[in-house]
Amino acid sequence: MLATRWEPWAELNRLSREMDRLFSRGTNDSVMGVGSYPALNVWEDDDNLFAEAELPGFCLDDLEIYVTGNQLTLKGERKPPEHGGGTWHRQERGYGKFSRTVELPGDIDSENVSAEFKNGVLNITLPKSEAVKPRRIEVKAS
Numbered sequence: 001m002l003a004t005r006w007e008p009w010a011e012l013n014r015l016s017r018e019m020d021r022l023f024s025r026g027t028n029d030s031v032m033g034v035g036s037y038p039a040l041n042v043w044e045d046d047d048n049l050f051a052e053a054e055l056p057g058f059c060l061d062d063l064e065i066y067v068t069g070n071q072l073t074l075k076g077e078r079k080p081p082e083h084g085g086g087t088w089h090r091q092e093r094g095y096g097k098f099s100r101t102v103e104l105p106g107d108i109d110s111e112n113v114s115a116e117f118k119n120g121v122l123n124i125t126l127p128k129s130e131a132v133k134p135r136r137i138e139v140k141a142s
Contacts, residue, residue: 037098038074046134049104049126056120057093063117065124067110072126073101107131 038053055063057078066073078095107129115124 037094037100040074040100040102042102042104044105044128047128049106049108049128051102051122051124051126053122053124054120055117055122058117058120060117063122065113065115065122067108067113067126070104070107071101072104072108072124073099074122075099 038055041050041052043050051072053074055076058076062077062079064073064075066075075098077097080095081091081093104126109127109129112127113124115122117123
């Protein structure tokens with residue numbers, strides 16, 4: 001009788017390969033909505049919040065921005081690349097639809113939000129709602 005040796009790492013390696021295949025963005029059926037895409041930088045000053053997202057290869061018509069209360073939502077779609085019917089050797093840039101919603105540290109005056117898309121970078125200026133701006137309280141002496 002031939003004894004087979006149990007290889008515990010072989011099973012873990014197989015599981016790892018399967019997980020990589022499942023979540024891979026390098027296939028034609030990839031969706032950009034997996035994970036946190038696009039990456040965002042968010043910072044503030046006294047009057048505004050600012051958000052910045054890198055979106056190379058997008059057209060302005062393929063992007064949507066929504067602000068509701070203290071949430072910012074970015075939606076968009078990158079079209080699949082046209083390659084003239086040739087054979088792919090490597091495809092690492094994802095395509096498809098994405099949607100990302102982030103909670104902001106305070107309510108926003110959504111009527112005055114502005115955005116600029118230049119060189120593949122989306123910059124959004126989000127004015128703070130008057131209700132969340134710090135106010136100096138006058139203390140009266142008695």
